[in-house]
Amino acid sequence: MHKPQRRLAALSLAMLAAWPVLAAAQGPNGYPSKPITLIVPTAPGGTTDIAARMLAEPLGRALGQTVVVDNRGGASGGIAAVAVKRAEPDGYTLLMQYSGYHVITPNVSKQTPQWEAKDLQAVANVLSAPQVIVVREGLPVKTLAELVAYAKANPGKLSYASSGNGSLQHVTGAMLVQQTGIEMTHVPYKGTGPALQDLLGGQVDLTFGTPPPFMSFIQSGKLRALAVTGKARLPSLPNVPTAAEAGLPQLDATSWFAVFAPAKTPQPVIDKLSGEIAKVMATPAFKQKAAEQGAEAHFLGPQQLADYSKAELTRWGSVVKASKIEAD
Structure with a gap:
């Protein structure tokens, strides 16, 4: 092998040896290398939208890329969920999901759903709040x-x-x-x-x-x-009684707001997102802002969220059946 070829081969080997360190610094496969879209299944102004906007800016700073909030309300969350379902599973299209759409809508729909829970991959729970x-x-x-x-x-x-x-x-x-x-x-x-x-x-x-x-x-x-409708009074509304204190102990309903990705998104990408979301949520600023809004910064990792949402699907299915709720 001639000297130039040997030098090129040595350089190639050195680059290959350095790649794991470089990849680790940049994240999985350099992720993220472009802006991320966080789709919201409601119009602006609701808690789902507030949760997305609370998270987007600090998460974008942590990842080094802009996180764009995209409101796509309608069809009881179906428009947004289908958009995420059909997106490339690369971590650049995410859903800020509302629990009512995730675990109640599937229990009331008479039609073949355009999306199912299996179409979405759990990333992290962000907020929990009573009604x-x-x-x-x-x-x-x-x-x-x-x-x-x-x-x-x-x-x-x-x-x-x-x-x-x-x-x-x-x-x-x-x-x-x-x-x-x-x-x-x-x-x-x-x-x-x-x-x-x-x-x-x-x-x-x-x-x-x-x-x-x-x-x-x-x-x-x-x-x-x-x-x-929670089990305890809210610190932000200390004079407002719980439904139980007001005479209706069975009126217990809490919402949660969580990030999901398209199914088959690579696990290293899911872990990267979940880890950075956990760091954002652990900051005093995020916790205080959640509390001021009457919500709780309640982190659940990918597997915890997957297990919890599955259990919630069963629990609210029983409530829907007892209340005889049906979709139009």
Whole structure:
């Protein structure tokens, strides 16, 4: 072998030897080397959107690439889920999933689903939050007991908004109807944002939802919080009783918001994303912002999230069956 060839061969061997170190520094296969799209299955303004925007900027800094939030509401989360399902499984298209769409919608759909849980790969849970029952400013009720009494005195008059058929708000409303015997009309929207606007405008009377989008309106008096559907009062709403304290111990509903990727995304990419999300969520700034919104920064890794979402699918399936909820 001539000297130039020997030098080239030696250089090639040196580069091969250095590659594992270089790859480790850059992440799996240099990931990420371009911007990442985080698709949100709701319109702007709801907790799913808030969770995505809370995560996108610090995660982008940690990864060295921009994380772009892309809202694609509609079809009870189906439009967003199908977009992620069909995306290349390379870690550049992710979903900020809402638990209602992930574990309730599959239980209420009469049609062959365009996506299934197996089409999405768990990355990390980001936020958990109970529902809060809020009513419009002019509704003459101040407690959950007064709401039930008003509904019984005015059968069929009350309307409640949700972020869509099969959403957790829808199921929570159905649970309230089932447990109290009242009558209410369900009005579905394409996300919490539009539902909130109509609630503020007086087109609907009440809704159920995670606290983040409601907090400023509760504090200003434009909305009235009657109860929290979790097991404990929220530090951000200390004067709002739990549903159990208000006389309905079985009205227990908590939402979670988690990142998923297309199925068959390489495990090193999943682990890279999960690890960086965990670091972001561990910061005091992220935890404080979550708490201020009435939510909890609750991290679950890929396997934990996969197991938890599977158990939730079974649990909420039982609730849907008992409440006799069906999709349109």
